[in-house]
Amino acid sequence: MKMKKITLSSLFIAMAVTGCSGDAANEANFKEVLQAYYDSQVEPATCIAGGLKFPYEEKKTMGWNIGGTSIEDKLAALADAGLIEKVGNNYNLSKTGEEYHNDSKGFCYGRIQVTQVTNFTEPNTMQGYTVSRVNYDLSVSDRPEWSENGKITETYNLTKAGLKGGYGNTEPKHAMMLIKTNKGWITEKEM
Numbered sequence: 001m002k003m004k005k006i007t008l009s010s011l012f013i014a015m016a017v018t019g020c021s022g023d024a025a026n027e028a029n030f031k032e033v034l035q036a037y038y039d040s041q042v043e044p045a046t047c048i049a050g051g052l053k054f055p056y057e058e059k060k061t062m063g064w065n066i067g068g069t070s071i072e073d074k075l076a077a078l079a080d081a082g083l084i085e086k087v088g089n090n091y092n093l094s095k096t097g098e099e100y101h102n103d104s105k106g107f108c109y110g111r112i113q114v115t116q117v118t119n120f121t122e123p124n125t126m127q128g129y130t131v132s133r134v135n136y137d138l139s140v141s142d143r144p145e146w147s148e149n150g151k152i153t154e155t156y157n158l159t160k161a162g163l164k165g166g167y168g169n170t171e172p173k174h175a176m177m178l179i180k181t182n183k184g185w186i187t188e189k190e191m
């Protein structure tokens with residue numbers, strides 16, 4: 001049987017994800033557990049314009065909507081932010097656009113940053129587990145300048161923090177259940 005080598009960095013990440021920083025129910029420990037969870041995710045914080053493939057050929061019958069905003073408005077916002085350029089009847093990726101474009105997800109950027117734990121419930125027992133509901137705020141680190149362009153934020157409904165807004169919320173609040181284990185607190189998504 002072949003044994004896999006465990007590197008020191010992977011051991012550190014595993015310890016961070018399991019929330020071994022402490023058993024105390026407090027804002028600092030909960031923020032650390034939440035941040036470790038988000039740090040373990042490989043996906044970028046935000047992606048926009050995922051349904052568009054480039055080069056994109058302008059069609060005379062444009063005018064259809066994707067998610068309530070016309071395709072013309074979406075392309076105009078991307079062009080205004082410097083992500084695409086119109087050449088003849090085609091929209092091509094600009095140099096900046098090439099850097100941030102993913103064929104399946106669109107233009108992606110940033111990492112999730114837990115900025116603060118706003119409050120949490122006192123730990124309680126539920127179905128044999130000690131749990132606490134934690135409310136917290138997020139922002140996006142490594143946010144590129146183009147993502148703060150006014151047309152981009154309006155057209156793609158981005159919050160001030162750089163995340164996708166939803167259903168009229170300008171800064172969606174976040175909440176997650178944390179569960180106490182023999183190794184410390186972990187998120188409900190890791191259970």
